[in-house]
Amino acid sequence: MSRSQKPESKENTFFFNARIDGIEYDILDDLIGYAVRRAQISIYEDFTASLADEGITPQRFSSLVIIENNPGISQTRLSEVMGIARSGVVAIIDKFEDAGLVERQASSDRRSYNLRLTKEGQKQVRRYKKAVQEHDNRIAAVLNASEKEQLRTLLSKICMRSP
Amino acid sequence: MSRSQKPESKENTFFFNARIDGIEYDILDDLIGYAVRRAQISIYEDFTASLADEGITPQRFSSLVIIENNPGISQTRLSEVMGIARSGVVAIIDKFEDAGLVERQASSDRRSYNLRLTKEGQKQVRRYKKAVQEHDNRIAAVLNASEKEQLRTLLSKICMRSP
DNA sequence: TATTGTTATACTCTATAACTATA
DNA sequence: TATAGTTATAGAGTATAACAATA
Numbered sequence: 558m559s560r561s562q563k564p565e566s567k568e569n570t571f572f573f574n575a576r577i578d579g580i581e582y583d584i585l586d587d588l589i590g591y592a593v594r595r596a597q598i599s600i601y602e603d604f605t606a607s608l609a610d611e612g613i614t615p616q617r618f619s620s621l622v623i624i625e626n627n628p629g630i631s632q633t634r635l636s637e638v639m640g641i642a643r644s645g646v647v648a649i650i651d652k653f654e655d656a657g658l659v660e661r662q663a664s665s666d667r668r669s670y671n672l673r674l675t676k677e678g679q680k681q682v683r684r685y686k687k688a689v690q691e692h693d694n695r696i697a698a699v700l701n702a703s704e705k706e707q708l709r710t711l712l713s714k715i716c717m718r719s720p
Numbered sequence: 721m722s723r724s725q726k727p728e729s730k731e732n733t734f735f736f737n738a739r740i741d742g743i744e745y746d747i748l749d750d751l752i753g754y755a756v757r758r759a760q761i762s763i764y765e766d767f768t769a770s771l772a773d774e775g776i777t778p779q780r781f782s783s784l785v786i787i788e789n790n791p792g793i794s795q796t797r798l799s800e801v802m803g804i805a806r807s808g809v810v811a812i813i814d815k816f817e818d819a820g821l822v823e824r825q826a827s828s829d830r831r832s833y834n835l836r837l838t839k840e841g842q843k844q845v846r847r848y849k850k851a852v853q854e855h856d857n858r859i860a861a862v863l864n865a866s867e868k869e870q871l872r873t874l875l876s877k878i879c880m881r882s883p
Numbered sequence: 884t885a886t887t888g889t890t891a892t893a894c895t896c897t898a899t900a901a902c903t904a905t906a
Numbered sequence: 907t908a909t910a911g912t913t914a915t916a917g918a919g920t921a922t923a924a925c926a927a928t929a
Contacts, residue, residue, distance in 0.1 A: 568922085573803035575879035580801055581789040584849055585782060589860040589868060590763045594778060596875040597760040598803060600753045615757060616896085619748060626744040633910060638743055640736035640761060642898055647912060661911095668905045668910040686747055697752040699877045705752060711871045712759040714862045716738035731899085779919085796887060805921055810889060824888095831887040831928045 573598045589715070600696050607692040612656075613685055620649055621674070621682050624659060629671040631664070653678070736761045752878070763859050770855040775819075776848055783812055784837070784845050787822060792834040794827070816841070 575595040576582065585591045604615055616639070623638055624630060630638075636646045650672065653659035658678035661670035674682060697705055738758040739745065748754045767778055779802070786801055787793060793801075799809045813835065816822035821841035824833035837845060860868055 568805065571800070574800070575876070577801055580786065583785055583789040584853070585785055588852065588856045589863075589871060590767060590778070590852075590856050591782070592872045592875045593756060593759050593763055596756050596878045599879045599881075600756055604753060614895095615753070619754070622746055622748055623743065626746040631910075637734070637737070638740050641896085642731065643911070644899085644913080645897060648896090664910095666906075666910080668903095670911080689751065689753075690747070693751045693753050696878055696881060699881050700752075700874065704874055704877075707870060708752060708874045709755045711863065711867055711874070712755045713738070714867075715759045715859055716762045718762075718859060718862050777918095794887075804919085806888070807890080807922085808920060811919090827887095829887080829929075833888080 572602055575599060593712075593715075603696050604689070604692055607695075608685070608688055611685065611688070617649065617653075618685055618689055620646075621653070621658065621678065621685065624672050625674050625679065625682050628673050629662075631669045632672065633669070635672065658682075735765055738762060756875075756878075766859050767852070767855055770858075771848070771851055774848065774851070780812065780816075781848055781852055783809075784816070784821065784841065784848065787835050788837050788842065788845050791836050792825075792827075794832045795835065796832070798835065821845075 575598075601615065608614075608618070620635065620639060623635060632646045632650060633643055636643045639646070650659055650661065654661065657675055658681055660673055660675050662673055664671045697708075700708065738761075764778065771777075771781070783798065783802060786798060795809045795813060796806055799806045802809070813822055813824065817824065820838055821844055823836055823838050825836055827834045860871075863871065
């Protein structure tokens with residue numbers, strides 16, 4: 558029957574709705590973990606909507622900022638900071654190198670590289686930072702300065718628990 | 721040279737360290753989005769460490785709780801609640817069905833199914849809930865009751881902003 | 884015509900394990 | 907022996923697009 562050649566409309570362009578009317582969430586409404594997860598999804602969506610055109614993701618943005626502020630950092634060290642495997646960093650840096658944002662400089666330890674932003678990289682990071690700051694202001698616009706500070710403090714407490 | 725037949729030690733069993741000594745995080749320390757992301761990674765790790773042996777993930781746990789508390793929900797509706805594509809729900813429910821936790825019941829609308837937990841599913845969800853509650857108490861143990869309430873409130877504000 | 888579940892496919896992210904060149 | 911970067915590979919998770927059955 559339906560031999561429609563036109564693509565169906567995208568079905569997943571809806572935004573994540575953290576609490577849908579008529580749905581019972583039970584324990585999920587009480588869990589700190591789910592509250593953080595909900596917020597994370599919501600924030601990620603706004604980040605993507607703001608910066609996907611630039612080809613930048615939270616992960617890549619973080620990498621660039623870490624390299625910018627810790628020039629000469631090695632790939633292994635970066636993998637530790639980002640919390641991902643070394644093999645993952647290779648792919649990330651390859652792309653940055655292709656885009657002319659990062660360079661692998663020779664190190665005194667000839668097994669490793671010193672990572673640095675190129676001139677172009679520095680320029681782009683300034684742009685990205687501005688866009689990310691605007692995004693962050695937007696998602697946190699419902700909070701006043703004191704509430705933002707509270708939120709950061711409460712979240713950092715959770716991160717600093719003993720593993 | 722190295723023809724070692726033994727596997728190298730796993731390199732990524734370290735826990736994510738939200739703030740590594742000697743690393744300059746710059747703007748990342750100020751962004752609400754990054755604070756949430758850090759907490760999310762940290763919480764996800766504890767969840768996984770606690771429940772991976774059960775084969776349960778935050779995503780799957782949420783699905784089961786939603787089905788438990790909204791019996792007869794359709795797959796499309798569940799995809800909306802979870803914020804994922806319908807095709808993703810198919811795979812999730814397939815696995816639950818294989819494990820005997822969820823059943824697809826015939827619906828009056830013969831295009832769709834009514835999802836329900838099986839007896840076994842109900843039993844397992846009770847176990848999972850207990851484990852997840854313990855995990856949540858653990859990750860939020862650094863907060864008192866009032867701080868937990870504050871955190872939930874602040875995070876829900878972020879989710880409820882206009883998209 | 885539109886919707887539900889399904890399938891096929893592809894893409895991203897990630898981890899594991901092995902390799903190489905150095906140390 | 908150990909470490910840094912690399913490669914190959916595999917497994918999640920996800921989205922897109924199409925299809926059959928049904929509305």
